[in-house]
Amino acid sequence: MTTSWTPSGWRTFVTRTAVWSAEILGDDLVITYDGSAKRLPLLSLGPARARTGMMSSSVRWGDPPSLTLRGLSRRDARHLRDTVDGERERVLDRIRLAQLIDEFDELAASVRNWARGFFAGAKAHLAGSGWLTREFTAEWQQARPEDKRGTLSVRLQLTEHRAGQAGDILEALDLWSADLAAYVAQWNERFLAREIQVNRRFFDSVERSPLTVEQARAVVCFDNRVQLIASAGSGKTSTMIAKAGYAVRRGIVPAEQILMLAFNSRAAAELRGRVTERLSPLGLASDKIVAQTFHSFGLAVIGQATGRKPSVAPWVEQTGGDTEKLARIVDVLRDADRGFRTEWDLFRLVFGRDLPEFGQEEADPDGWDGANRREGFRTLGGQVVRSQGERLIADWLFYNGVDYIYEGRYEVDTVDASHSQYQPDFFYPTISVYHEHFALDRNGRPPEEFEGYLEGVIWKRATHAENGTTLIETTMADLWEGDAFGYLTDQLTSRGISLDPNPDRPTVGQPPIESERLIATFRSFMVHAKGNQLSDEQLLERVRAGSSDRFRFRHEMFLRLYCAIRQEWERELTRHDCIDFEDMLNLAADHVESGRWRSPFRLVMVDEMQDASYARARLARALVNRPGRYLFAVGDDWQSINRFAGADLSVMTGFEDWFGPGEVLRLERTFRCPQSICDVSSRFIAKNPLQLRKRVVSSTTEYRSSVRAIAAASDNDVPGVISKHLADLNDRIAAGATPPGRGGRVSVFILGRYRHQEGFMPPSSALRKWTHLDVRFSTIHAAKGLEADYVIIPGLTRDKSAFPSRTADDPVLRLAMPTGEPFPHAEERRLFYVALTRARRSVTLVTVRHRESKFLVELVKEQGIRMTLAGGGASRVIHCAGCADGLMVPRSGAYGRFYGCSNFPKCKQTMKEAAAQADPS
Template sequence: MPFIGVGIASLAVVICIVLLSRKAAKKHFLELVEQSKTDFPKIEEFFSSLNTLSEHYISKSDEQVFKQQWESFYTEIQKRHYPSKLPDYEKIAYFLETFLNINLEISNRNDVFLQKEMRESDSLLSNIDGKSLDEQQRKVVISDEDKTLVLAGAGSGKTLTIAAKVKYLCEVKNIAPKDILLISFTNKSAAEMTERIQNKLGIPVEATTFHKLGLDIIKNDLGYRPEVTDDLTTFVHNFFEKELLNHPDLVQSLTEYFTYYLDIPENMEDCDSLGELYEREKSADLETLKSKYDREHFIKDISSEKAKNLTTLNGERVKSIEETKIANFLFMHGVNYEYEKLYPFESDETNRKAYRPDFYLTDYDIYLEHFGISRDNKCPWLSEVEEKKYLDGINWKREFHKKNGTKLIETYSYYTKEGRLLPELEKLLQSNGVTFEPHDFTDIFETIYAKKSNKYFSEFIKLCCTFITLFKSNNFKMEQFELMKKQSAELENDFLYQRNCIFLDIARIILSEYQKYLAENKSVDFSDMINDAAAKVEAGASIPKYSYVIVDEYQDISQSRFNLLKSIVTATNAKLLCVGDDWQSIYRFAGSDISLFTDFERYLGYTNLLKIEKTYRNSQELINEASRFVTRNPLQLRKNLISGKELKYPLVFWGYDKEPYPALSQVMQRIISEFGPEKSILLLGRTNYDIEILKASGLFSVSWQNRVEKLTYLPSPKTPVAFLSVHKSKGLEADNVVLVNFKNDKLGFPNQIEDDKVLNFVLTHGENYIFAEERRLFYVAITRTKNRTFVLTDNQRPSIFFREFNESESCCFVHIRQNDDASKTHCPRCKIGELLKVEHDGKSFIGCSNYPKCRYTLNNISILSSPKQCPSCGGFLVKRKGNRGHWFIGCTNYPYCEHTEQIQKLKI
């Protein structure tokens, strides 16, 4: 029974606790009701402030200030845990949800504002210089974010959009014209922008360039205008022409660079076949230094009349970049050699071809063979049977030398992979008693490379100027060269390390002399001037209190210009609008750094990314093809360009076999017959040298007007024609376009000197995608047209870009040698070459189209008419006669392959 008493007492306690809790809860609820009477007005104030903010475009800075203003109140409301039965609880819940998702709320309100403002500003936006803006252009005009990047496609009317933005700011937002800083990149584009805004729209805003802007800042700060020069290229040309011989170390570095390091040899182990290696090396210069040197001396020695008549001189060309480097090393070190000299002893094997070792060192009676094998003595790029043939061939050569008492020394392709071909060659020669008598570097350089007509050297000068421009744009100091060398030392390839070091030594000397030149003339160049201007702004120099900074062609921004731009925006708290197209970023040689565009937000903070995607120049078919091509590089920003124009086959690849002149004539006739003689034709070259193609064609006369070469198309003199390099054509358009040099060559398209990886040292983020800038340049070339772009394509050595195009409604092939694999008999050795019938000394046999690189041959020409592949090794099955006189089907790779079939099973 006592337990019952305890239970009742406990129950009473529980009841008391419950009653007290209810009382406390009621009290708390009543307190919350009272608190809500204080909070509700603040919540209404929150929404009132948000509605007021929504009367204009809410920028990220507006949003951050608003959030900071209400963050503590939001936290307090959260802590109070208002119950849902509270009167008007919906107001609290709505506030909490709105603030929690304030980013989305503001984005939605901005969308509403944009639609409303576009309706109210329709009359203004429908008549900008007589043109009406599309919806994307209108969003650019009305949006008012702190930082805005506009992706504008080729021919999308970005200049019109910028002019409309200025008009809207001045006439609708009442921004004073003097508070708008409008920047373009060239005097011409700035003048055109000013003309459009001042004369056509009646708004007194003057566009400027970065150069003028920087000069004005320095002049205002110093009280005088500094002397500014822009002749780096002229200086470098003059320096090489007049001062080079005073710098023997530079002469040596230049000669070594061109002798050994201009071409980077391919790693055979990265190739699936020999044919792939041959394709990669098609652009390489395989003429030896000895051949070039002897030819120049021959031309000097013969009479002037003979020199005029001299058209060609057979040169010594080797089979690979590796062999070129070996030959050049021998020549530079005074080691006399003969290339592929016939071995003086004949083999007893009647089927064995005449033996020609790679090199014969004439003063030492030593033979040098360069064997294409990996470190583990294999050839993974060959088929199993071809590998066995090649390795057996190596052993045969070794034994043949032993048998005849001749000395054989060897180098191997895996030396190239490991970046030590030249050091190993040097050690090998010295250990075999070969002494070096090095050629005079100055003599070699002056004889072969120093001439202005040497295109490779001229392009190399451009590469040096690009490097120095980017170096100075980054405001690097001389100490940076040693840091770059240390960075190169991390490479696990001695060849690339040495290549980088030699180039850096060359660039360092040129830059040092250039800086002396500037100091002696008491001047600065544009990079120095812009860097100085940025430093002055950061240090508090007086500049106008801009409200808006608008930059046209932003894809051309350099590091120094970016620093100046950022310093101005930071100092003035101005809103920044940058308009450009990363697909058309092609001025790296002038210092532009594409990562400042593609990584815009990383450098400048939150960014409103807008797009102008409707193009008014190209057909949709051309846009599709050009967009697909340029976005093969995954780092290019994506746009979905659209056009109201349709035209089948706007991109035409027109093939030629030897010289481009007949193809050029046919293309010009085709354009004029289809579009009329009054329509403009723009002829484009990858470099200025390509105008020589036009001059040599006999189709054009060339005259000079105002220091510019003017073309006349002789068969139709009234047809407007012009020649420009692709770089100079950017921003222009013509009715039709002809690209005249689309081949796989060091100076073809892509240009393989200007796109050198050494530039990654001076780019904010190096581009690792192969030929990234050249890809953008080709995009610019083919989109200059209103109708069609014709691309003259070398059938023998088509550009590596060509393989990315296929025939479609967008793309047409004319006289293109089709790669119809079904109709070809492929070489079983290199796997890519085509087997062809060859006539020599009255005999017929089969050879490879990749000769002399690939020397595969067969005597049985019947396989071309009905090739049957051996199922065992990939060779060919042919009719053979056995020892006992009976016929059977056997493999051309016998005795390496002993596959046979009865003659009844296969008809040949």
């Protein structure tokens, strides 16, 4: 169609329009009137509007119209409108494209400069560690030129211009558009492969055995934060030594700027010895590398920052010295402060257990009343009461020497069609007063599921009113809020009963908490509270802010005792001009964080990170909280067993939250345990879904019966079972049936959950006869980091010295400790894992028949571990079908022998003796 327009003759006549013509020339619309032309830039016109009429149509621009062309046909008007608008957009597109190209070129130049800087920095890293760190990546990610308008995105109109750019521009644009973190990861992977190959000779000779690929990777990886999750026996110490040597050899970090921090003095000494032994022959400055415990390092920091190196309290440096000191402090306070003595005794005897949740007073009974054939809760006085609240009251009465009758017959006959004979909870015969303890909240309401309970309360009150007998009442709300015992004191003493508090009154029932255990609880609480820098006021605020009323009164009582103990502890520290470990770690962290002590260390390596407390983690973080610093944290959350001593597992499992993003590597190949032990122990620990995942693979020889269990007939038979097992082992080595170990002897650990289990050690006369054995006892905690050819774990039973321990952490510790773990026996499970993984050849688990540990039962039931009787033959384990947790054990009753659940009275499942003997389990 034409690109020029003019009105038709008859339309100009009808509309009386002057003759005109219009055409598009270049970027202008040219309009001619009477031979005179006027050029209008298309960009000045704006959008056109076509107006159609019956006789004539027009095209207008502007509102109000600044230009109108009349006398057109409808078709020509639309054509003029569309053509001018289209040409106008073409001009706009050309201008936009020119602007885009200018903007593109400017941004591309910035991107090229950015890319040049990135590559120059990467090459500089190659000359150093070679590893592109998170710090480096974050720096260049932040410096990455912004493209707010999307100019550098792949646009169709810029395709030709982009394709014509120089090679360096295109390369820079590719880098700019890539995921920088992924690009850096690929760069590091290529560097890693080359570096391992180039340094193969060093990696093969720096330790006694060549490093594995996993170990070499951990050595070469020099990100700012590296977490190495190391399986038991996977050579983590070798990796740390090799990394220090590699850093010095490659010139990444000078020897004097390398710090190794260990959890205890034994580990620190091992690190120092291995550094000297392995790096000195290679000509590396091993003597300049610092390997210390957190404690000794912290003391040095304080001394250098203040000019006065403090002394550590001698009682915290001695094993058990801290609890002995705390016991003496408690004795002093009990002698000097009658109020403290009363609260201490009351807490130990009466409040040793936490109160149940509302409506759960009768849950988990632990006693059986044979005379009345009912379950319940055993008191200090030997009775079995129905609820935990009643036990608390009964224990308080026992402590105060108050004579009472539990659930005796009411003095009036109450039997009718609706009620049996009334038996009030407590009756005080010397004053003829009855006492009911009701499961009511502060609003006088029972738990919703207690149907008819409130009616019973009303009936009991009415019964006393009708018969003129005296009733006093307590409720669960009274116990929670701490009002119950003040009320009882007033009610009983005002009626003539004299309270006679006596903590030494002989108990015939449930024993109270031992003073030693309670002191250990206070010491553990103090370690966590001081380590986490929680003041007495902050702890009290935590209690008040707690959502559970049932804890408040007991926890407030605990805190009153703790505050007095802590104040005396601090006075003792001041009197001896010394500090404890928690003070030391926090003071050291304060000096580093504030800059009063400037760390010379660029590479900080932390061993056993799973045992780090809040204070240790804080100090480690402060040491690397500057650019160009490297943290290499080695540990295994599966072996975190020191929560009682302040360990915070979240330092390991929440590593990034503590220290920032970094590499997470694993050592999954073990040089200690055979694969069968690896599989059993890994499946066992992995039952807890919160443990970090890993697949442990063994490089060691497999031995027959690597995990076995033996059931002794009784506790008294256990030492004999162990001695026979050791004698048989000695004989097999002497006969050549079992290969000897290093130096012709094999090492054997007898590992106890408790220190008193050292009594399972054979007599020295027997040990001397077994010339092929080196037998030692250790607690499992003390054996952490050690190994032996053979491991024996006795005491796998369900009793007072059970494994898993039946003594759970006191809930009050949650006020000061890291968040508890929801998985049952989580730390005990890790402790058992540590015990299993000390063995290079085999593990023997020793139990007592019919009292097998939950852990052992799990291994038998779920992993097929074979259990034999000490005298020979298979030992069958019959699982309780009722609770799925207990074992069916032989019992005697009025009708002869039968089998009942080991969790009785909590579970009353039974089976006939014949059925038990026929059970295929």
